Amino acid sequence: xxxxxxxxxxxxxxxxxxxxxxxxxxxxxxxxxxxxxxxxxxxxxxxxxxxxxxxxxxxxxxxxxxxxxxxxxxxxxxxxxxxxxxxxxxxxxxxxxxxxxxxxxxxxxxxxxxxxxxxxxxxxxxxxxxxxxxxxxxxxxxxxxxxxxxxxxxxxxxxxxxxxxxxxxxxxxxxxxxxxxxxxxxxxxxxxxxxxxxxxxxxxxxxxxxxxxxxxxxxxxxxxxxxxxxxxxxxxxxxxxxxxxxxxxxxxxxxxxxxxxxxxxxxxxxxxxxxxxxxxxxxxxxxxxxxxxxxxxxxxxxxxxxxxxxxxxxxxxxxxxxxxxxxxxxxxxxxxxxxxxxxxxxxxxxxxxxxxxxx
Ligand SMILES: Nc1ncnc2c1ncn2[C@@H]1O[C@H](COP(=O)(O)OP(=O)(O)O)[C@@H](O)[C@H]1O
Ligand SMILES: [Mg+2]
Numbered sequence: 625x626x627x628x629x630x631x632x633x634x635x636x637x638x639x640x641x642x643x644x645x646x647x648x649x650x651x652x653x654x655x656x657x658x659x660x661x662x663x664x665x666x667x668x669x670x671x672x673x674x675x676x677x678x679x680x681x682x683x684x685x686x687x688x689x690x691x692x693x694x695x696x697x698x699x700x701x702x703x704x705x706x707x708x709x710x711x712x713x714x715x716x717x718x719x720x721x722x723x724x725x726x727x728x729x730x731x732x733x734x735x736x737x738x739x740x741x742x743x744x745x746x747x748x749x750x751x752x753x754x755x756x757x758x759x760x761x762x763x764x765x766x767x768x769x770x771x772x773x774x775x776x777x778x779x780x781x782x783x784x785x786x787x788x789x790x791x792x793x794x795x796x797x798x799x800x801x802x803x804x805x806x807x808x809x810x811x812x813x814x815x816x817x818x819x820x821x822x823x824x825x826x827x828x829x830x831x832x833x834x835x836x837x838x839x840x841x842x843x844x845x846x847x848x849x850x851x852x853x854x855x856x857x858x859x860x861x862x863x864x865x866x867x868x869x870x871x872x873x874x875x876x877x878x879x880x881x882x883x884x885x886x887x888x889x890x891x892x893x894x895x896x897x898x899x900x901x902x903x904x905x906x907x908x909x910x911x912x913x914x915x916x917x918x919x920x921x922x923x924x925x926x927x928x929x930x931x932x933x934x935x936x937x938x939x940x941x942x943x944x945x946x947x948x949x950x951x952x953x954x955x956x957x958x959x960x961x962x963x964x965x966x967x968x969x970x971x972x973x974x975x976x977x978x979x980x981x982x983x
Contacts, residue, residue: 625652625653625777625808625809625810626652626686626687626688626700626777626778626810627649627650627651627652627685627686627687627688627810628650628673628684628685628686628778628810628812629648629649629650629683629684629685629688630646630647630648630649630650630669630673630682630684631647631682631683631684631685632645632646632647632681632682632683633645633646633647633669633672633679633681633682633683633684634646634679634680634681634682635665635668635669635672635677635679635680635681635834636680641834642665642668642834643665643668643669643672643680643834644834644835645681645682645835646669646682646829646835646836647836648829648836648839650810650812651810652810653808653809653810654810654811654826654827655801655804655810655811655813655824655825655826656811656812656813656825656826656827656828656829657812657813657814657815657820657821657824657825657827657828657829658670658812658813658814658815658828658829658831659815659816659817659818659821659825659828659829659830659831659857660816660830660831660832660857661816661857662816664831664832664833664834665831665833665834666782666814666815666816666831667782667814669814669831670703670780670782670812670814672684673686673691673701673778673780673812674696674699674701674703674780675691675694675695675696675699675701676696679692686699686700686701686777686778687700687777699778700776700777700778701776701777701778701779701780702770702771702772702774702776702778702779702780703771703779703780703781703782704767704768704771704779704780704781704782704784705767705782705783705784706782706783706784706786706787707787708763708764708766708767708784710755710763710766710767710770711755712754712755712756713754714754714755715751715752715753715754716742716747716750716751716752716753716754716755716758716766717738717742717751717752719755719766719770720738720741720742720751720766720769720770720773721734721738721773722770723770723773723774724737724738724773724774734773737773737775738751738769738773741769741772741773742769744772744803744806745765745766745768745769745772745799745803746765747762747765747766747769750762760787760788760789760792761788761792761795761796764784764785764787764788764796765796765799767784768784768800768803772803772807776809777809777810778809778810778811778812779809779810779811779812780811780812780813780814781811781812781813781814782814783814783815783816784796784813785797785815785817785820786815786816786817793817793820797819797820797823797824800824801823801824804824813825818857818858818859818860821842821858822842822846822858823842825841825842826841827839827840827841827842828840828841828842828845830845830853830854830857830858832851832853832854832857837850837851837853837854838850838851838854845858846858846859848971848980848983849863849902849971849980850979850980851973851978851979851980852865852900852902852973852978852979853978855902855971855973855980856902859904859905861905861933861946861948863902863903863904863905863971864902864903864904864905864908864944864945864946865900865901865902865973866879866880866900866901866902866903866943866945867898867900867901867975868880868898868899868900868901869896869897869898869899870887870891870894870895870896870897870898870899871884871895871896872895872896873890873892873895874887874890874891874892874893874894874895874896875887875890875891877899877901877970877972879901879918879939879965880938880939880940880941880943881918881919881938881939881940883918885965885967885970886967887967887970887972887982888967888968888983889982889983891972891981891982894972894974894981898975899972899973899974899975899981900972900973900974900975900978901970901971901972902970902971902972902973903965903969903970903971904948904969905933905946905947905948906948907965907966907969908945908947908963908964908965908966909963909964909965909966910947910949910961910962910963911962911963911964912962913962917962917963917964918938918939918962918963918964918965919938919960919961919962919963920934920936920937920938920945920947920960920961920963921936921937921938921942921958921959921960922934922935922936922955922956922957922958922959922960922961923935923936923937923957924957925953925955925957927952927953929952930950930951931948931949931950931951932948932949932950932951932952932953932955933946933947933948934946934947934948934949934953934955934961936961938963945963947963
């Protein structure tokens, strides 16, 4: 087991900069997720940690040792990819044992390591089968077993579950979490799936165009997104964003419905200025009809069973808004429902820098 330090890590291909200086101290035994949309540089960052890509700037250390010039095979890491190529002509035992054989580890030791891993992964009864005789989920477990038997200092995962169907992904998430609990090996896990990031990570690094926009625990990132990008990326359906004006004291936000929302902490710097207000669909209140209520005009409704998503618009400029309610609600297009935006649930962002403002 080991710590991993990323110190101003940069990457460019020719003139094209793709990673712009990432800093992160990953603790011994931590499970950290690198989350972001396709093309934001997740795999590049992971491959630099693995030693499969040269580093253009900064340093990467594993267990306190700078790794910039160290060959992948000497970094004591194991990597699981999306396309976990197993050797088709070898049975499961041989697939899991192969890496150890090459390292010339004694036969008895190989047997014992493979058997132990197989037991934990519930593969013991499949050791004599060929990969083609296994399901997708079982094959993925073999790919992990192959890494576990090597007893590396660090596990690297690049979207390992994205080829599996939704149900299996859910199961594998739980298995991965349990494996991590059992072995406690420092793990760095790349995904574009926010659910994986929220459920697997002790912390996550949210990447946006080669920058680490925010590093924090899933709850921190959900509760206090550092940028508008992070706010919109975490949460489903995504956060609503409204263009609002603050009053001349910076103590109220003027909503499209002309309602003035009192801010928990006044923002003198933004008095009289435009800001971006974020509110999650699950945090908007629907309440009894009253004179003060804002009204949402329902455009369409998605009934998910456990939840209902209501998409509509409100205010003079017909600002779009999505609300998420628990349970099933029967609503018609054109219906008006009274809503309010609770001030303790809003997020404010600077419209130019898109950075979080205030608390
Ligand atoms: N060998 C390469 N040469 C030039 N550009 C590359 C190369 N590999 C990746 N890129 C670019 O770097 C960016 C990040 O890629 P990648 O790390 O694969 O993203 P992600 O894994 O987040 O989808 C992309 O814009 C991609 O086009
Ligand atoms: Mg990738």
